[in-house]
Amino acid sequence: MQVFDNKKILITGGTGSWGNEITKQLLEKYNPQEIIIYSRNEFMQVQMERRFANNKLKFVIGDVVDSLTLDTAMKGVDYVFHLAALKHVPVCENNPWQSINTNIIGTQNIVRAAINNKIKLVVDCSSDKACAPVNMYGLCKAIGEKLIIHANREVSETKFVCTRAGNVIGTQGSIVPFFIDLIKKGEDIPITDFQMTRYYITLDEAIALLLKATEHCFGGEIFIPKMPACRIVDLAEVLIEELNGKNKLKEVGIRPGEKLHECLISQHESKHTVVFDDNYYVILPEQDINNLKIKYQGFKKFEKDSYMSNDELMNKKEIKRKLIEGGFI
Numbered sequence: 001m002q003v004f005d006n007k008k009i010l011i012t013g014g015t016g017s018w019g020n021e022i023t024k025q026l027l028e029k030y031n032p033q034e035i036i037i038y039s040r041n042e043f044m045q046v047q048m049e050r051r052f053a054n055n056k057l058k059f060v061i062g063d064v065v066d067s068l069t070l071d072t073a074m075k076g077v078d079y080v081f082h083l084a085a086l087k088h089v090p091v092c093e094n095n096p097w098q099s100i101n102t103n104i105i106g107t108q109n110i111v112r113a114a115i116n117n118k119i120k121l122v123v124d125c126s127s128d129k130a131c132a133p134v135n136m137y138g139l140c141k142a143i144g145e146k147l148i149i150h151a152n153r154e155v156s157e158t159k160f161v162c163t164r165a166g167n168v169i170g171t172q173g174s175i176v177p178f179f180i181d182l183i184k185k186g187e188d189i190p191i192t193d194f195q196m197t198r199y200y201i202t203l204d205e206a207i208a209l210l211l212k213a214t215e216h217c218f219g220g221e222i223f224i225p226k227m228p229a230c231r232i233v234d235l236a237e238v239l240i241e242e243l244n245g246k247n248k249l250k251e252v253g254i255r256p257g258e259k260l261h262e263c264l265i266s267q268h269e270s271k272h273t274v275v276f277d278d279n280y281y282v283i284l285p286e287q288d289i290n291n292l293k294i295k296y297q298g299f300k301k302f303e304k305d306s307y308m309s310n311d312e313l314m315n316k317k318e319i320k321r322k323l324i325e326g327g328f329i
Contacts, residue, residue, distance in 0.1 A: 003214065004030040008077045011037055012064055012110065013084030015044035017171035018125065020051075021203045022081060022210060027054060038062050038073050039084065064106030071113040080122045081210060082110050082148075085141070087127070088173060092137035093257045103140035104147070111151045114158050121159045123213055124148040126222070128166040128199055128262040128309075131269070135257030145222065152220040152289045159219030159290075164283075166199025166227050166262055166309065168206045169326040176328055179236055183245040189236045190252045197261050197309040199227040200235075202326045212280060220289035224264050224281045229309040230319050238319045242329040265307035273302035281307070 004026060011019050014037035026032055036058045039045060045059045062069040064084045074080065085103055086092055092099035107124070114122045126145050129138035151160040170176045175198075182189055205225065213223040233249060240247050254260065265273055269283050274296050276282045281302060284292050304311075314322065323329045 004032045006031065006033045007079060008034045008036065009079045009081065010074055010077045011035065011081045011083060013039055015039040015041050015048050016083060017168065017203060018083050018206060020048060022207050023052065025207055027056065032056060034058055036060055036073060036077065064109055065101050067109040067112065070109050071116055074113045074117040074119060077117060078120045080110065080114055080119055082107065082122060082124045087137060089135050089137050089257050090255055093135060096136050099136045099140045104143050107144040107147050111147055115155050119158050121214060122148065123210055124160065124162045125210065126162050126164040128164060128264050130164060131263040132266045134259055149220055149285050149289065159217065161213050161217040161219055162222040163209050163213050164222050164224050164264060165201065165206055165209055166264065168203050169200050169322065170328055171203065179239050180243065180328065183240055183243045183247050186247065188248050188250040191233050191236060191249050192252055192254045192258060193260060194233045194251055195260060196232045197229050197313060198232060199229045199262060199264065199309050200322060201225060201227050202322065218290045218292060218295055220285050220292050222283040224283065226279055227264065228314045228318065228322065229312065230314040234316055235319055238316050238323065242320065261308050261310040263306060263308050265302065267306045270302050270304060270306055274299035275302060
């Protein structure tokens with residue numbers, strides 16, 4: 001993909017797991033002029049700067065809520081990957097205004113700054129929790145998706161596209177490193193519900209989603225990967241077995257705002273979804289943006305009523321393979 005050659009790229013939330021990985025891949029596979037890491041965590045920026053030691057990286061301390069700093073950071077930028085979010089469900093439930101501030105107002109600030117600076121493309125990273133949302137995080141990300149998609153109607157110079165995915169194995173604060181830590185300590189593993197299912201992909205697969213959307217979008221789509229899913233209890237049991245643990249599983253009850261099963265394509269969205277290729281789906285907007293209905297008219301229609309995490313589950317051998325791919329066992 002030559003699209004990034006000699007181009008300036010800004011990554012919001014760039015010091016997180018996704019930001020570190022996409023930075024790594026951009027430097028290894030492409031020839032960007034500059035990558036701007038925009039985040040509010042000074043310590044993580046210092047760590048990342050030392051890790052990469054690359055003069056193509058520029059670090060800017062800033063919050064997506066700070067529209068002035070964000071607008072200044074985008075000057076001369078070609079591509080924006082919007083990864084910044086307040087994303088833990090219990091945190092957002094307990095701090096609803098902060099979720100609104102970061103995940104909605106912050107996203108609208110991205111839109112305004114991108115339009116002001118005539119950015120070529122903004123790629124937004126959304127979540128399965130934005131699909132038929134029941135919690136504060138999901139509600140805010142759903143509105144964020146709407147803002148990103150609608151932005152395509154405001155200008156023609158800048159394209160905006162969304163990506164939507166489930167959990168990425170091993171990202172900061174996620175369940176796999178949490179379980180591994182408990183297993184090593186010999187403590188019980190808390191499972192909210194033994195029937196709970198979640199989508200899981202590796203970090204490499206997550207970045208492939210962002211790059212796929214970058215390369216193929218017209219602006220206005222939501223790109224979704226075909227994601228494997230599993231029961232959380234099966235994931236925990238595989239980790240215990242592979243790490244030679246003796247831990248017991250303890251059912252603790254679903255937390256406020258938590259779903260038993262996640263959804264990537266809702267029943268309503270299924271009517272506007274096409275099969276992009278063997279690995280991806282694309283949700284088209286109901287309003288005709290950028291003539292997408294014509295551009296995608298040759299694609300096969302999505303034939304299911306919805307896309308749920310309990311539709312097709314990985315067995316334990318497949319879970320083990322996915323953990324090995326992610327480098328956790």
